[in-house]
Amino acid sequence: MSKAAAFPPLxxxxxxxxxxxxxxxxLMWAAVFNRFPLIFPDxxxxxxxxxxxxxxxDRSSMYGFLLKPIVTAAPGVAGxxxxxxxxxxxxxxxxxxxxxxxxxxxxxxxxxxxIAIAACLxxxxxxxxxxxxxxxxxxxxxxxxLAASRDPGADGAPTLWLAAAVAAxxxxxxxxxxxxxxxxxxxxxxxMGLSWRACARRALAALLxxxxxxxxxxxxxxxxxxxxxxxxxxxxxxYARLNEDGLIPAWLDRxxxxxxxxxxxxxxxxxxxxxxxxxxxxxxxxxxAVWKERTGERWQWIDAMAEANRGAIAEAPMAFLxxxxxxxxxxxxxxxxxxxxxxxxxxSLDGGVNYSLGRHxxxxxxxxxASRQVEDSNGRPLLRAVTTPVAVLALLLLPLAxxxxxxxxxxxxxxxxxVVGAGLLANAAMAGALSDVHDRYQSRVVxxxxxxxxxxxxxxxxxxxxxxxxxxxxxxxxxxxGSACPAEAKFP
Numbered sequence: 507m508s509k510a511a512a513f514p515p516l517x518x519x520x521x522x523x524x525x526x527x528x529x530x531x532x533l534m535w536a537a538v539f540n541r542f543p544l545i546f547p548d549x550x551x552x553x554x555x556x557x558x559x560x561x562x563x564d565r566s567s568m569y570g571f572l573l574k575p576i577v578t579a580a581p582g583v584a585g586x587x588x589x590x591x592x593x594x595x596x597x598x599x600x601x602x603x604x605x606x607x608x609x610x611x612x613x614x615x616x617x618x619x620x621i622a623i624a625a626c627l628x629x630x631x632x633x634x635x636x637x638x639x640x641x642x643x644x645x646x647x648x649x650x651x652l653a654a655s656r657d658p659g660a661d662g663a664p665t666l667w668l669a670a671a672v673a674a675x676x677x678x679x680x681x682x683x684x685x686x687x688x689x690x691x692x693x694x695x696x697x698m699g700l701s702w703r704a705c706a707r708r709a710l711a712a713l714l715x716x717x718x719x720x721x722x723x724x725x726x727x728x729x730x731x732x733x734x735x736x737x738x739x740x741x742x743x744x745y746a747r748l749n750e751d752g753l754i755p756a757w758l759d760r761x762x763x764x765x766x767x768x769x770x771x772x773x774x775x776x777x778x779x780x781x782x783x784x785x786x787x788x789x790x791x792x793x794x795a796v797w798k799e800r801t802g803e804r805w806q807w808i809d810a811m812a813e814a815n816r817g818a819i820a821e822a823p824m825a826f827l828x829x830x831x832x833x834x835x836x837x838x839x840x841x842x843x844x845x846x847x848x849x850x851x852x853x854s855l856d857g858g859v860n861y862s863l864g865r866h867x868x869x870x871x872x873x874x875x876a877s878r879q880v881e882d883s884n885g886r887p888l889l890r891a892v893t894t895p896v897a898v899l900a901l902l903l904l905p906l907a908x909x910x911x912x913x914x915x916x917x918x919x920x921x922x923x924x925v926v927g928a929g930l931l932a933n934a935a936m937a938g939a940l941s942d943v944h945d946r947y948q949s950r951v952v953x954x955x956x957x958x959x960x961x962x963x964x965x966x967x968x969x970x971x972x973x974x975x976x977x978x979x980x981x982x983x984x985x986x987x988g989s990a991c992p993a994e995a996k997f998p
Contacts, residue, residue, distance in 0.1 A: 525614045529598035532618075532625040534591065537635035540884060542583075542877035543590040544636035546946065547851040547858040552637060553577075556589075557866035561730040563804075564739040566723060569639040569676035583870045590635050593642075597634040600645040600669075601957070603652055608918055608965040616968075620960040627896045628953035629843040632889075637859075639676035640950035646673045646680045647929040647954060650687035650712075651922055655695070657704060658711040667715045674719045678737045679936050681719050683929055688712035690928045694921035733805065741812035742796065744940055746781035748818050751829040755779075757818040766817075767810035769803075781942055833938030838930065841948035843893045849882040900955035901930075907959055919962045926958045 514522075537543050554560045555570025556577045562570070576589040598621070605617030625631045633641050649670035656663050674680040689712065696705045720736055728734040748754045755774065762771035770777075773791040778784045787793065795803045819826045852859060855871070863870045878884040904927055911920035929951055937947035 521614075525602060525618065526595060526598055528618055529602055529621050530591065530595040532622050533594040533598055533631050533634040535625065536631035537590055537594075540878045542873050542879070543586055544632060544879060545848065545852055545859050545874070546636065546638050546640075546845065547847050549637040550858040550860070550862040552639070553859060554862040554866065557862065563731060564742070566639070566675060566677055567726065567730070568722070569642075572672075572676065573637075582867065583873050586637075586867075586870060590637065594634045597641060597645055600648050600652075603666075604648045604922070605961055605964075607652055607655065608922070608961045609968055612964075612968055616964050617961075620957065620964060623960060624953060624957040628893055628956050629841070629897070629949045630953040630957065632843050633950050633953070639680070640946060642673045642676050643680065643683065643933070643950045644954050646670060646683050647687045647925055647951070649673060650684050651691050651925045653715075654688040654691035654708050654712055655918065655921060656708075658707050663711070667711055671715045671719050671722075674715075675722050678723070678740070679933070681716065681723070681736065682936060683932060684719065685712065685716045686932050687925045687929055688715070690925050691921045694924045695917055698915060698917040698920065700917075739796075739808065740940075741808050741815055742785070742792075744815050745811035746784045747940055747942075748815060748826070749777065749784060750779055750781040751825075753818040753822055753825060753829070754814055757814060757821060760821075761817065767813055769807065770810050770814055830935065830939030833943060834931075834935040835938070837938035837943045837948055838934035840943050840945050841894075841897055841952040842890050842945040843949055844879075844884065844886045844889060845944060845946040845949070847944075847946075849880045852880050896956055897952045900959055901952070903959055904955050907962055911962065914966075916965075919965060922958050923962065926954045929954065 548565075551562050551565065552570040552573065555562060555567050556573035560570075561567050573589050576592055577585040579585060580588050601621050601624075602614075602617060605620060609617060630644075633644070635641070649666055653663060653666035653670050656666075658664070658667075670684055674684040688708075692700075692705050692708050692712070695708075696702070723736045724734050727736075727738050731738055745754060758766055758771060758774050762774070776791055778787060778790055784790050784792070792807055795807055853875075854860060855864065859874060860871055863874060874880060904923060908920060908923040908927065911923055930948070933951050934948055937943065941947070
């Protein structure tokens, strides 16, 4: 291979960097307007990992590890801004890749226009420039779709799988979303005529990516916490959910004195019913043991809760499904931009982000306190008045667009829309069944619906005729050069 073939021309590289820079700037407007990178109370845990030698016990620490070399590369607040700019650039790169997948022959301008519209009318920029792994939730779905849409041996496929796997390590829910998005993509392509051998190759690549993510999380938790588990504290959060729903109290009533964990039976009378109080209140009987571990009993409590969870679900599976379905539906409809946890939860100097910055980067505290988010002057009512109707309209149009893509036999559009729809449902189900309903849980992915519709609309506007599905590698569907492959079947 010649050097000219191996490396793109300098002009092409410069043009690609210019497109990336433009898209990144579009995603950064919310942070610039805010006068500080966007935060959430939980951001303090990730910044603590990035700025110091800390490891979170209740969430993946990978996001903080990824931030660490960036926030420390520049002094003071400049390091925080550098990290958030690079994060926005990563998100922008994924959006551009998705646009090029649907419109590979087109110019960059229309794709940038789609990104600009999404940046103005959806929750996208409020997550892309936030110190939370939620910024990468939507990109995980898009990367899984991009990777599973091509043969594992095709150019760029290994890079896409690697990027998807790295992004998936930043939040425990991303592991499920990665595997689910890849499965939906492969099934959609199979329904459009992709051969079973090609499907099997892609499924194997997806399984390897999921296994790599799970293995990395288990290894990290085993190394730092001595707990070889994907989510060491997952039982605690599920216990809080089941306790609030009434399944745990009912199970303890039946089994205390008959084999139920004694520590749970001894504290059930004073255990808060509200899940947030149970988890975080200093008055909760588990607070010191779990979060401060003064007695060295943390994992005994977690194991006891895991036993109670299994028993409660096994004895009342329909009640568990009922509560999970109700919570999931509630979460599906809760996606307002800018969660209500801030500004109140972001003002306190004793906890959250201010506590982490105060210990490790005190010069940034004043900048945070001067942000519009903390001052509550970011125009949240107006933002919600714009973004919520757009999201609702997109959610209503998504099934219609998927039906049209199916009738057109447009595999690229159908698979993307199916992944977005499935991702929205899976995300709502996990949040609604395993945690309290929060706007931010669904807001982090709901922007995918209008963005996907914009890309599909651009694709169909570009094409004079409905497409016939074919894969990236035509040999997946028919013999190379065979008469069974009509010219219009070449993808895309």
